Amino acid sequence: MTDIRRIEAARTRLAGNIRRTPLLHAPSLDRIAGRRILVKAECLQITGSFKARGAWSAISALPEDVRARGILAYSSGNHAQGIAWAAAKHGVSAVIVMPEDAPAAKVAGTKGYGAEVVQYDRARESREDIGRALAAERGLTLIPPYDFPDVIAGQGTAGLEIAEQAAEAGVNQADVLVCCGGGGLSSGIALSLAATAPGLRMRPVEPVGFDDVKRSLETGERQKNAALTGSICDAILTPEPGELTFPILRQHAGPGLLVSDEEALEAVGLAYRHLKIVVEPGGAVALAAAMFRSDEVPGDAVIAVASGGNVDSALFSKAIANA
Amino acid sequence: MTDIRRIEAARTRLAGNIRRTPLLHAPSLDRIAGRRILVKAECLQITGSFKARGAWSAISALPEDVRARGILAYSSGNHAQGIAWAAAKHGVSAVIVMPEDAPAAKVAGTKGYGAEVVQYDRARESREDIGRALAAERGLTLIPPYDFPDVIAGQGTAGLEIAEQAAEAGVNQADVLVCCGGGGLSSGIALSLAATAPGLRMRPVEPVGFDDVKRSLETGERQKNAALTGSICDAILTPEPGELTFPILRQHAGPGLLVSDEEALEAVGLAYRHLKIVVEPGGAVALAAAMFRSDEVPGDAVIAVASGGNVDSALFSKAIANA
Numbered sequence: 186m187t188d189i190r191r192i193e194a195a196r197t198r199l200a201g202n203i204r205r206t207p208l209l210h211a212p213s214l215d216r217i218a219g220r221r222i223l224v225k226a227e228c229l230q231i232t233g234s235f236k237a238r239g240a241w242s243a244i245s246a247l248p249e250d251v252r253a254r255g256i257l258a259y260s261s262g263n264h265a266q267g268i269a270w271a272a273a274k275h276g277v278s279a280v281i282v283m284p285e286d287a288p289a290a291k292v293a294g295t296k297g298y299g300a301e302v303v304q305y306d307r308a309r310e311s312r313e314d315i316g317r318a319l320a321a322e323r324g325l326t327l328i329p330p331y332d333f334p335d336v337i338a339g340q341g342t343a344g345l346e347i348a349e350q351a352a353e354a355g356v357n358q359a360d361v362l363v364c365c366g367g368g369g370l371s372s373g374i375a376l377s378l379a380a381t382a383p384g385l386r387m388r389p390v391e392p393v394g395f396d397d398v399k400r401s402l403e404t405g406e407r408q409k410n411a412a413l414t415g416s417i418c419d420a421i422l423t424p425e426p427g428e429l430t431f432p433i434l435r436q437h438a439g440p441g442l443l444v445s446d447e448e449a450l451e452a453v454g455l456a457y458r459h460l461k462i463v464v465e466p467g468g469a470v471a472l473a474a475a476m477f478r479s480d481e482v483p484g485d486a487v488i489a490v491a492s493g494g495n496v497d498s499a500l501f502s503k504a505i506a507n508a
Numbered sequence: 509m510t511d512i513r514r515i516e517a518a519r520t521r522l523a524g525n526i527r528r529t530p531l532l533h534a535p536s537l538d539r540i541a542g543r544r545i546l547v548k549a550e551c552l553q554i555t556g557s558f559k560a561r562g563a564w565s566a567i568s569a570l571p572e573d574v575r576a577r578g579i580l581a582y583s584s585g586n587h588a589q590g591i592a593w594a595a596a597k598h599g600v601s602a603v604i605v606m607p608e609d610a611p612a613a614k615v616a617g618t619k620g621y622g623a624e625v626v627q628y629d630r631a632r633e634s635r636e637d638i639g640r641a642l643a644a645e646r647g648l649t650l651i652p653p654y655d656f657p658d659v660i661a662g663q664g665t666a667g668l669e670i671a672e673q674a675a676e677a678g679v680n681q682a683d684v685l686v687c688c689g690g691g692g693l694s695s696g697i698a699l700s701l702a703a704t705a706p707g708l709r710m711r712p713v714e715p716v717g718f719d720d721v722k723r724s725l726e727t728g729e730r731q732k733n734a735a736l737t738g739s740i741c742d743a744i745l746t747p748e749p750g751e752l753t754f755p756i757l758r759q760h761a762g763p764g765l766l767v768s769d770e771e772a773l774e775a776v777g778l779a780y781r782h783l784k785i786v787v788e789p790g791g792a793v794a795l796a797a798a799m800f801r802s803d804e805v806p807g808d809a810v811i812a813v814a815s816g817g818n819v820d821s822a823l824f825s826k827a828i829a830n831a
Contacts, residue, residue, distance in 0.1 A: 207530055209552060212593060213620055226552075228784040229532060270535060297536055457824075461551040461817030463784040494784030501780075502825035 234493030236267030242339025331369030344377025368430030399441025454508030557816030565662025654692030667700025691753030722764025777831030
């Protein structure tokens with residue numbers, strides 16, 4: 186189970202290895218929004234996304250002899266890079282199982298951190314079968330992207346920082362908008378805020394058409410998405426809320442918010458122009474909601490998490506063309 | 509005169525108003541460079557560049573009755589935005605004299621901070637005459653972009669932070685590469701490092717063809733540039749080193765470095781890809797020197813200042829196309 190004590194313990198393990206990312210703001214952005222917009226820039230995290238927190242937390246919590254046998258992960262994106270980096274920094278091997286059609290840049294990035302990449306054919310093979318065989322053969326430990334207590338605890342450390350940084354900025358009452366795929370980051374932050382900053386309320390943000398978390402919160406039961414592709418917010422497209430993350434969200438999250446792909450792209454452009462940070466579309470949905478859902482988000486100040494910046498140059502250029 | 513006491517005093521005035529920008533690094537960038545590359549991300553500063561430091565420092569140091577009459581500046585770029593922001597935050601008016609052909613985005617940005625923009629015809633009018641007339645008529649105080657003790661002191665606060673952050677990162681011996689136009693930032697940082705981190709050496713970086721500071725350091729006398737246009741590094745094209753900044757550079761700076769426009773653009777792309785920050789070409793020359801002049805820069809670690817991020821979208825897209 187993940188609770189505030191586990192998050193505090195993760196923070197101790199992360200200290201000195203993970204960046205305390207800044208809570209950015211820009212007077213020019215506040216002027217457009219008509220209120221204060223504070224952005225937790227997790228795109229500036231090591232490996233370019235918050236995933237490094239959960240990866241470090243999980244790998245550092247393993248018993249030394251287990252860790253020494255190596256780590257296994259399935260991912261074509263930010264989790265892969267987080268795991269590859271954290272394993273290498275611990276001096277242990279990592280195997281990442283990726284689909285053959287994963288973008289070359291992401292494969293190269295993951296290999297660049299020293300991981301072994303095993304590719305599979307999405308149509309004919311099961312990554313779970315491949316993973317199980319590898320794990321059995323080499324004694325690897327699987328670290329899932331979100332449904333894992335020490336991953337959630339690691340992501341939750343971002344929430345501890347938000348609580349402190351919001352207080353430093355004089356913000357004690359605000360919605361904290363967080364992009365949401367499987368719910369690792371959002372549930373971790375929700376736990377941290379509930380324990381340390383009760384005036385701050387975590388609310389998940391998803392792309393239109395991939396609103397499993399919003400509907401699950403409304404119905405009280407885990408709902409599935411109809412599709413798994415069809416949005417540029419690839420980093421946060423997951424089939425349904427996690428088994429471990431959903432109970433936390435149900436207890437601590439405020440109502441979900443939805444934004445379109447066009448709004449996510451426009452938020453990428455606003456972050457470029459006003460904050461000088463590179464955010465990927467899936468990482469910009471929270472800022473999009475802060476800017477374009479003001480009727481649904483109360484208060485004089487809004488906090489949005491910019492979760493990652495691993496974005497293709499062509500897409501980024503499109504986003505900033507009119508920024 | 510600017511000395512370390514003036515810089516320390518500026519830091520006290522800046523506290524709570526200016527961002528302590530992060531010293532970023534990325535394992536993937538270190539791998540390309542073959543050593544540690546630490547980037548002081550002043551593009552994340554309020555108003556998008558370090559200029560906010562000097563502007564705040566100078567305006568906050570004025571006697572209250574002088575400040576209340578208003579501020580005057582000549583600038584088409586980052587200094588204008590810094591002054592406009594700092595004046596507004598002090599509740600006083602600012603008049604910025606800008607050429608008629610200044611980019612619309614920069615004019616709009618400056619007006620957005622609440623400044624009055626007075627435009628002039630570069631070919632037929634003198635900004636100095638216009639400025640003198642305005643100053644006499646309204647009692648405005650001129651804050652120059654670099655040759656002004658409290659501006660240099662404000663920029664120098666970035667050097668105090670670099671000294672502390674380098675020590676935290678375990679770097680006690682390194683070249684600190686700083687983009688250099690008139691020399692406000694580089695001389696301020698040089699003073700701070702000389703006083704607080706003697707193992708860190710400030711070295712100015714300029715675009716090829718605009719090497720006035722490098723040649724001035726070599727000859728011991730202020731040298732002029734042959735041209736004032738012809739590089740994409742517009743933020744750092746100045747006619748010659750400042751009257752106040754050059755003696756400081758002569759005493760404390762290491763040898764100058766030069767990079768081409770192409771290398772500056774490539775550094776913009778590297779900062780985008782690996783650090784997730786938006787840097788303008790003139791702000792990226794130090795990172796370019798860190799990456800592409802390794803034969804001229806000794807040591808296991810290099811620190812580069814990324815001084816600003818106010819860049820046109822089309823140029824930025826060009827820079828990142830192959831990143």
